[in-house]
Amino acid sequence: xxxxxxxxxxxxxxxxxxxxxxxxxxxxxxxxxxxxxxxxxxxxxxxxxxxxxxxxxxxxxxxxxxxxxxxxxxxxxxxxxxxxxxxxxxxxxxxxxxxxxxxxxxxxxxxxxxxxxxxxxxxxxxxxxxxxxxxxxxxxxxxxxxxxxxxxxxxxxxxxxxxxxxxxxxxxxxxxxxxxxxxxxxxxxxxxxxxxxxxxxxxxxxxxxxxxxxxxxxxxxxxxxxxxxxxxxxxxxxxxxxxxxxxxxxxxxxxxxxxxxxxxxxxxxxxxxxxxxxxxxxxxxxxxxxxxxxxxxxxxxxxxxxxxxxxxxxxxxxxxxxx
Amino acid sequence: xxxxxxxxxxxxxxxxxxxxxxxxxxxxxxxxxxxxxxxxxxxxxxxxxxxxxxxxxxxxxxxxxxxxxxxxxxxxxxxxxxxxxxxxxxxxxxxxxxxxxxxxxxxxxxxxxxxxxxxxxxxxxxxxxxxxxxxxxxxxxxxxxxxxxxxxxxxxxxxxxxxxxxxxxxxxxxxxxxxxxxxxxxxxxxxxx
Numbered sequence: 001x002x003x004x005x006x007x008x009x010x011x012x013x014x015x016x017x018x019x020x021x022x023x024x025x026x027x028x029x030x031x032x033x034x035x036x037x038x039x040x041x042x043x044x045x046x047x048x049x050x051x052x053x054x055x056x057x058x059x060x061x062x063x064x065x066x067x068x069x070x071x072x073x074x075x076x077x078x079x080x081x082x083x084x085x086x087x088x089x090x091x092x093x094x095x096x097x098x099x100x101x102x103x104x105x106x107x108x109x110x111x112x113x114x115x116x117x118x119x120x121x122x123x124x125x126x127x128x129x130x131x132x133x134x135x136x137x138x139x140x141x142x143x144x145x146x147x148x149x150x151x152x153x154x155x156x157x158x159x160x161x162x163x164x165x166x167x168x169x170x171x172x173x174x175x176x177x178x179x180x181x182x183x184x185x186x187x188x189x190x191x192x193x194x195x196x197x198x199x200x201x202x203x204x205x206x207x208x209x210x211x212x213x214x215x216x217x218x219x220x221x222x223x224x225x226x227x228x229x230x231x232x233x234x235x236x237x238x239x240x241x242x243x244x245x246x247x248x249x250x251x252x253x254x255x256x257x258x259x260x261x262x263x264x265x266x267x268x269x270x271x272x273x274x275x276x277x278x279x280x281x282x283x284x285x286x287x288x289x290x291x292x293x294x295x296x297x298x299x300x301x302x303x304x305x306x307x308x309x310x311x312x313x314x315x316x317x318x319x320x321x322x323x
Numbered sequence: 324x325x326x327x328x329x330x331x332x333x334x335x336x337x338x339x340x341x342x343x344x345x346x347x348x349x350x351x352x353x354x355x356x357x358x359x360x361x362x363x364x365x366x367x368x369x370x371x372x373x374x375x376x377x378x379x380x381x382x383x384x385x386x387x388x389x390x391x392x393x394x395x396x397x398x399x400x401x402x403x404x405x406x407x408x409x410x411x412x413x414x415x416x417x418x419x420x421x422x423x424x425x426x427x428x429x430x431x432x433x434x435x436x437x438x439x440x441x442x443x444x445x446x447x448x449x450x451x452x453x454x455x456x457x458x459x460x461x462x463x464x465x466x467x468x469x470x471x472x473x474x475x476x477x478x479x480x481x482x483x484x485x486x487x488x489x490x491x492x493x494x495x496x497x498x499x500x501x502x503x504x505x506x507x508x509x510x511x512x513x514x515x516x
Contacts, residue, residue, distance in 0.1 A: 039377075040377050041381065041382045043376075043385055044377070047376065051416075052415075052416075072401065072403075074405050130382060130385075158383045159380060163380070
């Protein structure tokens with residue numbers, strides 16, 4: 001009998017390995033019956049893991065960590081699981097060619113940002129996908145690098161990645177940091193220009209992981225190994241430019257046709273191996289040391305005041321941290 | 324006590340409002356389409372917010388306490404009753420959750436959340452019935468299409484076509500709908516003579 005598993009996903013291009021594994025029959029081959037559950041926002045991923053709606057999820061480490069620690073109600077044992085992707089998020093700001101040219105010509109980015117902010121006539125409202133996200137931490141570092149104070153000089157607005165385009169178009173936000181392909185989509189729609197890819201701010205940073213509830217893993221003794229094997233195979237396939245066209249088609253298919261309903265042209269610009277695309281996705285399931293994977297995030301999270309020393313102990317037991 | 328209902332399904336929101344308004348102590352406000360959840364919470368300052376979990380803008384409510392810029396005077400947080408795990412699981416399974424101002428007592432939130440769970444479940448069941456009905460309808464259409472094609476190919480009458488599909492289904496121990504689907508798929512692959 002095959003092992004069933006409900007994996008939570010958002011409408012993001014870096015969810016691709018799970019969808020590819022399903023459509024190519026990798027899960028079947030490993031004796032798994034995986035149900036990808038596409039949810040509208042990150043809160044739904046966290047709540048699903050806590051309140052028994054999901055067995056695992058493709059998500060970023062900070063939210064997995066805060067969920068594991070009980071920040072969404074009760075603690076739920078989650079471990080670092082399988083790395084899935086690196087980089088791929090984009091920081092974009094409102095404006096067209098002229099604003100972009102100004103940004104690029106200015107050598108001093110602090111002045112460039114201040115000039116851009118002044119042109120808005122209000123404190124810039126910047127969207128991030130969740131408070132406990134790599135995006136929030138990366139945007140914070142980007143602003144710090146340019147000597148901009150996040151808390152006094154910008155206003156942070158939380159919304160799911162798939163809402164960013166609409167919010168930019170209606171003027172609810174003036175820029176955002178979000179996962180693929182939404183940054184590329186904003187540029188294609190002439191709503192915004194790129195100021196940094198997340199890989200420029202934090203080179204090679206771990207982005208998505210596949211995490212599983214300990215409870216599911218203990219109920220299905222070799223389930224995790226099988227699931228990781230299937231997703232590893234799918235991730236390797238996603239990295240091959242020869243498969244890019246096929247995967248782009250899959251991701252842009254409607255939700256009821258096993259796709260993610262993502263914008264096709266934007267996807268084409270960020271598929272792994274796309275030439276002249278510094279912000280293209282990169283799938284990488286190779287495990288690294290705990291410190292090099294999540295070390296910087298945990299340091300930043302401590303600086304934000306999200307973690308107490310006792311919680312660090314719990315995190316080290318779950319394999320997120322070692323000192 | 325002020326209760327804000329945030330549900331894009333206006334039919335369901337209306338039903339829940341009527342249910343709660345029966346309680347005289349409750350002041351029920353419906354969120355209109357044009358307002359974001361966070362703006363409505365700022366504006367109305369409710370004690371309790373009942374939210375359809377699929378509303379993407381509920382994530383903004385999770386962060387108001389942490390984001391200094393939000394300027395919220397009475398921040399709300401996701402309601403969690405750790406001592407009543409089944410209530411929590413039922414709520415998320417039904418598709419509803421509750422946020423409340425920190426000083427709202429748990430005993431005030433629970434009955435409201437329970438009413439919402441019951442109502443959301445009822446809507447979900449009705450929806451499932453509708454989907455099932457729609458599925459039956461589309462299955463019948465598929466069988467009809469297969470029958471018509473068979474009649475054309477074999478130059479026979481409808482009863483003969485139906486009998487043929489029924490016989491195939493019995494012999495293969497499968498459902499007629501599956502045989503009909505296979506037949507249509509096969510005919511589409513085979514070029515007509």
